[in-house]
Amino acid sequence: MRLLLLAVVAAPILAFWPQGPDEWSEHVRKACESSRFGIRLAAAKRVADGGDAAVTAIQAYEKANGRNALPSSLVDAIADTLAYSNATNELLKGWATDTEFYWRSSAMRGLALRAGALAHPPAVVSPAAGEPEGKPAPAFDDASLKSGEFFDPYVNDPAWLMRTHARFGSALVGRPIAGQSTEADPRALVRLTRLLLDEGQLPPLQPLIEALADQRTFLGIPWGQRLGQEANKALHNWLAKDYPEVTGGDRDKSTAAIMAAAQANSGQQLTQPKEQVATDNGIVGGFEIASCKFGDQFVQWTADGTVFFGIDGARTTKLPADKWQELLQQRTAITLDGNAGVVVCDKLQLVLVDTGMRVDVAPESLPNPASEWLKRLTQTLEEANETERAANLRRGLGQFEGR
């Protein structure tokens, strides 16, 4: 009787389940090449849920088209699937340790989740008892993940998502945080807290509370609000029925209510955040380097030659007036008519406030005059004793120089 029931339930599922390698290849191709984003997402999920069976087709696609032809949606789907298996684990390790791969941080998140499952295998839950089924136990073992040793080389990676996911893995297996530098990127603080909450851990919640009052911007991009939304969603999910009734219009009151609920549920002493306001008043230009390889860099400047570094503009330097005036007069060199090159992951965004210019530049696509101007700016920073920052900028900007 049970077998009959199983056959009835399984038949429709099996009808859609790929039967051979050709069908997996087709799903991988769709996941990578469909012109419709939704279809790519659905195909990626199907491939990810296939576990080891789909790995050969993924590797064949990679070999034929290059690793960076794999979209982030496929890597994210494999990272997040609960089909924990040996071949996918090895696949993720290959991707996470490849510094040239755009989506290595997504692969690292997948490894962190697997490390957590290996270190703390889920208890067997009986569906018959009416309880929901938990995450499955991994069908493989991996000592370096289980101990957290695998994550050590990446916990201070220059790319914020990469180091955050490595720290996430370390935290899930309980590895000591010695050797981790102090995190200065507000995005990383919020993301790590959110990831840990989602996995049933209780990290210090203050970073999420701070984010609720964050209104900071970088060259007009409201990144603080985005952080606040991420923090609010994380707290909403975690507090569930205890999330307070909030109405729009009074942010302070809403923040206080959410904080009180978080404090009551966590037992942590939390403090009401001070609103952080937009930080780009007086800014006349700047650029952002978004790089999965070298890490993100943020630079903006005022008319008097004060240069701000970091997404939060927390670090500043003042350039010598004569050198700065010369640069300022030549700034039309970085004026571009439109976006340059095809951006897939890494990009350089150039902004000049007075002319309203905001363009994205793909690697190897920056016109020579703009490249030369940015080199002169970097040189001027170096002469102003910003040696380390200048070196980082050179490294980051180098990949955008036109070929």
Next chain:
Amino acid sequence: MLRLPSTLLLLLTTVFGHPATEPEPVGFPVLAGFAYKEGMTLPKEVTDLDEKVVQIRGFMRREFAGSGPVNSFMLINDACGCMGTPMMNEIVFCTLPDGVTMEVLTGVVTVTGKFYVGEQKEDGDVILIYAMDADTVTIA
């Protein structure tokens, strides 16, 4: 194919536009404020927006990496596309009027048009839950 700069798209409202009702401002905190699962009943605050003329701020992103003008695009809440793959309820699939294309703008944009809410499937897979007939796209 009619190709126009973004500012001129504003004028299209008079040609292609929907009734001159004041668009309702909608934010991603509402659209993306719940954990979406396929087949779920969407929150009332979201379904109430179906077929309304709304205004949403976000970032334009191509459905597929490339260059040149587009007739359709995704509106998302992530400036750089580097925060991870957006969830289904973090994307508004926008379509410009037939025959109209525009460059993908960088920075924050405001898109106005008729909004549609509900799972749309293709070959059994959900391919979107939010869609919009975009009448205007302006730099915010």
